[in-house]
Amino acid sequence: MGAKSSKIAFEICSVTGDYKVAEQGPTITLHLYDRDGNASPAFTLSNAFFQEEDGSIRDKFTIPLASWCKKGFGKVQKIEFWRSVEPGVEYVNYDWFCEKVIIRDRRKGLGGKWLYSYFPVHRWIHPDRHYYSFDCQVSLPSADPMPDERIAEISERRNNLLFYQRANGLPLELQALPAEEIFSQDTRWNIEKTKDEIIYNKGLDVDYASVDHFTSFDDLTTYYRAHSITEPLYVQRWPANPSGPEHDLVFGAQRLKGCNPFVIKVCKSIPENFGVAVEWLKPYLEGWTLQHILDARRLFIVDYSIMEGVECKNGRQFCSPIALFFWTERLQLVPLAIQLNQRMEEGAPIMPSDSPHAWLQAKLWFNLTDACYHLVANRLLHHLILEGIYVTMRKNLSQSHPLYQMLAPHFRHLLAVNAKLKEWFFSDSGWIAQNIQLSRKGIRQLLKKAFKAWRFDQQINIYRELENRGVYDSNVLPGYPYREDAMLIYKAIAGHCDKAARLYYANPMEAMKRKLMEDIELQGWWAEMTNPLEKGGLGLKGLPGKSGIQHVDELIPLLTNLMYMICVHGSAAWQPQFDEYGFPPNYPLALHGCLPQDPQEEQPLEASLQSLPCRREFIDTVLSFRLCQRQKGEQPLGEYELQYSHDQASMQILQEFKDELARASATVKSRNGHRDPLYIYEALDPQKMLNYLVI
Structure with missing residues (x-):
């Protein structure tokens, strides 16, 4: 509908988040209500959106000035709408996802002050049902003006969102992706078709069918430019002598700024199962004794005992290495020794003074283990844990709940992303399952081990996590x-969560405990997250609160750690992926052949090429990670593609968060201007960070 009169009372804009079939939207009938409950006549909006031939979307409607709204009708406070059928108009039988409705009050004319009302919807609009929304609607359960509608919303979700467990000891997963969680833009995660097109268009099909290995490192490093493939950063940093000290610096820097900077620990003593003698280390300690280095906290260790017993593919080998690193007086981390198995009798430690071939092989096999741990324990596991957290949030919190509106932008597309990620890991045809060293059984074994050790108050509490590794102290x-x-960034997020929690629950402070305990949705969410798996819960350990959330000081770390897990940990684990994995000698996802047994074995460095992925594996891995890297959302951290909150207080808190992130971004850029080139780190610049997890 549209008004021909120049005197317009209201402009109505429906913001369409997604649509199917996609030429026109359904017809909608709408009532407006003011603060006193006065209702407008029913208005028919023919086609809630309409796609013109040029692809543009028409979704704005006008209501003419009339007697019903000239006097006695105040600011629009509530809307009621439903799908309807106009006489003589063919019924459009498909769903429509409405993000929000914006109403602009123009009754004071072009020269007057226009009033805006924002009505969040954020749901698929089905036939034969009435929908209601309030201006800037945000409310705790006890204050909702329409509690029956709220209960019906949650009940519908509970019926559609069901869990199952892939195997004992693994996190719960969504049984099936409901239709209302599927969006047309989610097809961007289907990168296989694009990868096939690139292989064909760039003439890579012959190499993609080849199991031959590259014949020289020069052949491998020049392959990118020869075929117009984007070069990862580490192609440029690959030294002429990859077994020498130049590569050792790159290898050491990976522990502090690579895909997996969460594992290095202070070494307090040499482990008994690490067969390195003190005199072997002495030449590398810059004249200091080992005890002095230990006391000064300059010796570090990465111990992958968790990988022991994890199954790899038939015909392949795997390891559970231990590696020592030394922090030099030039403020650089270098490797000192790598033992590729937990038991000394299975192989002696390999050191920089051993044969160049053995030392390069030791670094390759260590990085293979690091890469497998990163993808399974720091990517897949976190995606699965967050899937459970998001689904339980959907099952317990109404979309009007302030915490739902705060967190929902950070879970955008998660279920579609996870569906694709699980296909890649668990399906025989998945490119990760095909290219990773681990068997599918091995992936599940590692997933189970990592989930058993995972705690909410350890792995995603930045202070506790750093303290546990002995690296919290800036010295x-x-x-x-x-x-x-x-x-x-954690401090910025914590400040944001503190303000939000106190706004909703501690305003005034005297009402805090009552508001928290009356919030049956929050308490139900907490219970479902903490209940053991055998009782239908997620079985998450270490959440704040002993018998629910009873104080804002328990709510704040819950919100902070969730946002940290998605935005900070997620960005740190995802952003460097293409630069790291995109050049297999730097960070291999698979290796052929056998573990090095003799530290003194002399072979030309080119012999290591036979260990690296073959041409088909190389192309599949490089293109897949490159295409994944291109799927990042366009908005920087804090700028949301879909805004749930519109009330003034929430918007003010969000703006303060954005301002703090802008200052943090400037700080990160300044730091990078003074860092050693090997330690420049952009993954946690808020302008490049993730708002939500991607593939």
Whole structure:
């Protein structure tokens, strides 16, 4: 509908988030209500949106000035709408996802002040049902003006969102992706078709069918430019002698700013099962004794005992290495020794003074383990845990709940992303399952081990996580890029969550405990997250609160750690992926052949090429990670593609968060201007960080 009169009372804009079949939207009937409950006549909006031939979307309607709204009708406070059928108009039988409705009050004319009302909807609009929304609607359960509608909304979700467990000891997963969680733009995660097109268009089909290995490192490094493939950063940093000290610096820097900067620990003593003698280390300690280095906290360790017993593919080998690293007086981390198995009798440690071939092989096999751990324990596991958290949030919190509106933008597309990620890991045809060293059984074994050890108050509490590794003190590994930037962003997030929690629950402070305990949705969400798996819960350990959330000081870390897990940990684990995995000698996802047994074995460095992925594996891995990297959302951290909150207080808190992130971004850029080139770290610059997890 549209008004021909120049005197317009209201402009109505429906913001369409997604649509199917996609030429025109359904016909909608709408009532407006003011603060006193006065109702407008019913208005028919023919086609809630309409796609013109040029692809543009028409979704704005006008209501003419009439007697019903000239006097006695105040600011629009509530809307009621439903799908309807106009006489003589063919019924459009498909769903429509409405994000929000914006109403502009123009009754004071072009020269007067126009009043805006925002009505959040954020749902699929089905036939034969009435929908209601309030201006800037945000309310706790006890204050909702329409509690029956709220209960019906949650009940519908509970019926549609069901869990199952892939295997004992693994996190719960969504049984099936409901239709209302599927969006047309989610097809961007289907990168296989694009990958096939690139292989064909760039003439890579012959190599993609080949199991031959590259014949030289020069052949491998020049392959990108020869075929117009984007070069990962580490192609340029690959040294002429990859077994020498130049590559050792790159290898050490990976522990502090690579895909997996969460594992290096202070070494307090040499482990008994690590067969390195003190005299072997002495030449590398810059004249200091080992005890002095230990006391100064300059010796570090990465111990992958968790990988012991994890199954790899038939015909392949795998390892559970231990590696020692030394923080030099030049403020650089270098490897000292790598033992590729937990038991000394299975192989002696390999050191920089051993044969160049053995030392390069030791670094390759260590990085293979690191890469497998990163993808399974720090990517897949976190996606699955967040899937459970998001689904339980959907099952317990109404879309009008302030915490739902705060967190929902950070879970955008999660279920579609996870569906694709699980296909890649668990299906025989998935490109990760095909290219990773681990068997599908091995993936599940590692997933189970990592989930058993995972705690909410350990792995995603930045202070506790750094303390557990002995690297919280800024005097230890001074300038550690991940730690410095992660703590900066964590503080900004914590401040944002503190303000939001106190706005909704501690205003006034005297009412805090009552508001929290009356919030049956929040308490139900907490219970479902903490209940053990055998009782239908997620079985998450270490959440704040002993018998529910009873104080804002328990709510704040819950919100902060969730946002940290998605935005900070998620960005740190995802952003460097293409630069790391995109050049297999730097960070291999698979290796052929056998573990090095003799540290003194002399072979030309080119012999290591036979260990690296073959041409088909190389192309599949490089293109897949490159295409994944291109799927990042366009908005920087804090700028949401879909805004749920519109009330003035929430918008003010969000703006303050954006301002704090802008200052943090400037700080990160300044730090990078002074960092050693090997330690420049952009993954946690808020302008490049993720608002939500991507593939």
